[in-house]
Amino acid sequence: MRAICNKEGFYLSRCGALKMMLADNDQQLKENMVSIEEWMKGDMKGSCLFGQLPKFEDGDLVLYQSNAMLRHLGRKHGAYGKNDCEASLIDMMNDAVEDLRLKYIKLIYQEYETGKEAYCKDLPNHLKPFESVLSKSKSGFLVGDQISFADYNLFDLLLNHKVLCSASLDSFPTLKSYVDKIAARPKIKALLECENFKKLPINGNGKQ
Amino acid sequence: MAPYTLTYFPIKGRCGALKMILADNEQQLKEKLVTKEEWMKSDTKGSYLFGQLPKFEDGDLVLYQSNAILRHIGRKHGAYGKNDCEASLIDMMNDAVEDLRMKYIKLIYQEYETGKEAYCKDLPNHLKPFESILSKSKSGFLVGDQISFADYNLFDLLLNNKVLCSTFLDSFPTLKSYVDKIAARPKIKALLECENFKKLPINGNGKQ
Numbered sequence: 507m508r509a510i511c512n513k514e515g516f517y518l519s520r521c522g523a524l525k526m527m528l529a530d531n532d533q534q535l536k537e538n539m540v541s542i543e544e545w546m547k548g549d550m551k552g553s554c555l556f557g558q559l560p561k562f563e564d565g566d567l568v569l570y571q572s573n574a575m576l577r578h579l580g581r582k583h584g585a586y587g588k589n590d591c592e593a594s595l596i597d598m599m600n601d602a603v604e605d606l607r608l609k610y611i612k613l614i615y616q617e618y619e620t621g622k623e624a625y626c627k628d629l630p631n632h633l634k635p636f637e638s639v640l641s642k643s644k645s646g647f648l649v650g651d652q653i654s655f656a657d658y659n660l661f662d663l664l665l666n667h668k669v670l671c672s673a674s675l676d677s678f679p680t681l682k683s684y685v686d687k688i689a690a691r692p693k694i695k696a697l698l699e700c701e702n703f704k705k706l707p708i709n710g711n712g713k714q
Numbered sequence: 715m716a717p718y719t720l721t722y723f724p725i726k727g728r729c730g731a732l733k734m735i736l737a738d739n740e741q742q743l744k745e746k747l748v749t750k751e752e753w754m755k756s757d758t759k760g761s762y763l764f765g766q767l768p769k770f771e772d773g774d775l776v777l778y779q780s781n782a783i784l785r786h787i788g789r790k791h792g793a794y795g796k797n798d799c800e801a802s803l804i805d806m807m808n809d810a811v812e813d814l815r816m817k818y819i820k821l822i823y824q825e826y827e828t829g830k831e832a833y834c835k836d837l838p839n840h841l842k843p844f845e846s847i848l849s850k851s852k853s854g855f856l857v858g859d860q861i862s863f864a865d866y867n868l869f870d871l872l873l874n875n876k877v878l879c880s881t882f883l884d885s886f887p888t889l890k891s892y893v894d895k896i897a898a899r900p901k902i903k904a905l906l907e908c909e910n911f912k913k914l915p916i917n918g919n920g921k922q
Contacts, residue, residue, distance in 0.1 A: 556843050567802065570806055571809035577805045578798075582798070590789050590790070602764050635765075
């Protein structure tokens, strides 16, 4: 059983994809919530290796950095490709998803009121490569013939963007059906419909 | 014949660490340089999957994203830990190095004149975790008993920061000897002293 300490346990934030991957693999997750008030006291922050959450525990292994967690779970649950070549391509895809997530985070936390319109206008330029990759994919996943941690990550980020820029997927038929397909996976569907998950705000500042 | 090809700008930029890990493993690297002028021609950028460089080729495998390239080389050359647990810790360390690299890049390209002093003043806060980890390490490397791709990445970034904020390593004896130790590895030493490597500007805008 794994435990996650998450101040972003009050928010979905950087933990959506890992929760989806765990759910899809029938894995239990114990969640330790850290409130903003507790976080601001500093003791918890000081105890975190890089002064950040989330923190993820798998037995004695303690991990920080959300993408390291995704890779760890990917390794354990067969979501990191079937060989080294696929692993490298999945790494590349995940890093590209992370690039877009960083833009999203910057918009949400630093520029929401002034930058939202321009962001949504520019979004298609960042979605085109994923549309292109997926439209050439036989399996419908980013790499190879199985779902990988990069898929959960992209899926989660696309859900965020559907909320932010509602019509963003309309010009991307492959991405649209990709989202529908992953959302329809029974355990993902169950997670998305579960009250505990639905009630989480996406971001820490309430903007979305 | 070089199995590896790198397409990049004529700078060290995001390719210092990968050149070091290749050199340390006696791997040939064929380099294709793209000038700023060529890059600004609109059709050039569009031919790269995410519209960015570096591009790395290993036979038929084409990779973008500098950290995916580091992971790929790490996998191939025994620089990714000796088991999955170490691999996950190395991922975490590399992601933390990347966090700091992004702060460095932001300073260099967006805030150099106004932000340099504050950056150098704040830098120790970001180095403390690495000093702490390395001071507990028996091998002197970030994870386990061998050098990993995260070490080359951190080493490269520390060299950049030595140029930017010259005396910062003075208060970090473990980091200081870490840098000295890696720089003294014969093939790294040879690379650092090699004309082709020395003459490369660190960053694309000439600031450092």
